[in-house]
Amino acid sequence: MKLDFWQVTDDPVEKVVTLIAKRALGSGERVLVVAADAEQRAAIARALWEGGPESFLANGEADAPGAERQPILLAAEPVAANGASHLIIADGTWREATGFARVFLLFPPEGAPDARIAWRAQDGRAEVERSYYAQEDGRWVKKG
Numbered sequence: 001m002k003l004d005f006w007q008v009t010d011d012p013v014e015k016v017v018t019l020i021a022k023r024a025l026g027s028g029e030r031v032l033v034v035a036a037d038a039e040q041r042a043a044i045a046r047a048l049w050e051g052g053p054e055s056f057l058a059n060g061e062a063d064a065p066g067a068e069r070q071p072i073l074l075a076a077e078p079v080a081a082n083g084a085s086h087l088i089i090a091d092g093t094w095r096e097a098t099g100f101a102r103v104f105l106l107f108p109p110e111g112a113p114d115a116r117i118a119w120r121a122q123d124g125r126a127e128v129e130r131s132y133y134a135q136e137d138g139r140w141v142k143k144g
Contacts, residue, residue, distance in 0.1 A: 002102040003122060003130045005115055008136040013040070013090050013106055014047035014076060020104055021057055021072050023049060029101075031072045032084035033064075033089040039118045040073040044090060094118035 021031045027033050030109050041061070048057040060067055062075035062082075073082045078097035080087070085101040092107035094114065107115045122128045133144040 001100060001128050003128050004102070004104045005119060005130070005132045006106045006140070007112065007115070007132070007134045008106050008108055010138055012047075016106055016144055017044050017090050018047050018057065020086075020088055022086055023060075023106050025057065025071055026101075029053075029086050030080070030082050030084040031086045031088060032073065032080040032082065032100075033059075033074045033088045033090050034076065034078050034095065035074070035089075036076050036093065037091060038076075040091060044047055047057075130141065 006016065017033055021033070024031050033041070033044055035044065040082060045059055046060045050056065057072055058070060059074060060070040062073045062079065066128065067081045068072055068083070070082050073084065075136035078087055078095050078099040079098070087097050087103045089095060089103065089105045092105070092111040092114070097103060105115060105118060119130060124131055131142055133140050134143050
């Protein structure tokens with residue numbers, strides 16, 4: 001599993017989720033976005049739908065009828081009813097998740113101590129490939 005830690009400093013989380021989801025869908029993958037707060041999930045859903053018919057990213061809540069057909073699901077817990085291979089943890093709270101090829105933990109600067117704990121918890125796991133990204137001058141730069 002690829003595990004990416006993204007420290008979000010310049011853009012709203014909704015924009016970062018949209019960036020990652022667009023790339024994943026472009027590669028033929030399905031996505032699960034996890035955030036405990038329903039209002040945050042609603043803001044992410046709006047951001048995914050914005051942009052008109054040529055750039056919107058279809059999505060829905062995991063507990064809605066037909067959730068299994070959605071390319072992007074939003075949920076409070078990391079359970080992929082849509083068979084997602086990519087998990088975006090948008091609220092900065094690490095959750096143990098299995099069955100995903102790639103996991104993104106998005107966190108603000110004040111969430112860095114908890115992200116470090118999550119990073120260290122992966123020590124010794126040969127099946128986990130970790131990376132750390134930070135925003136610099138509006139761009140994402142791999143730091144580790």
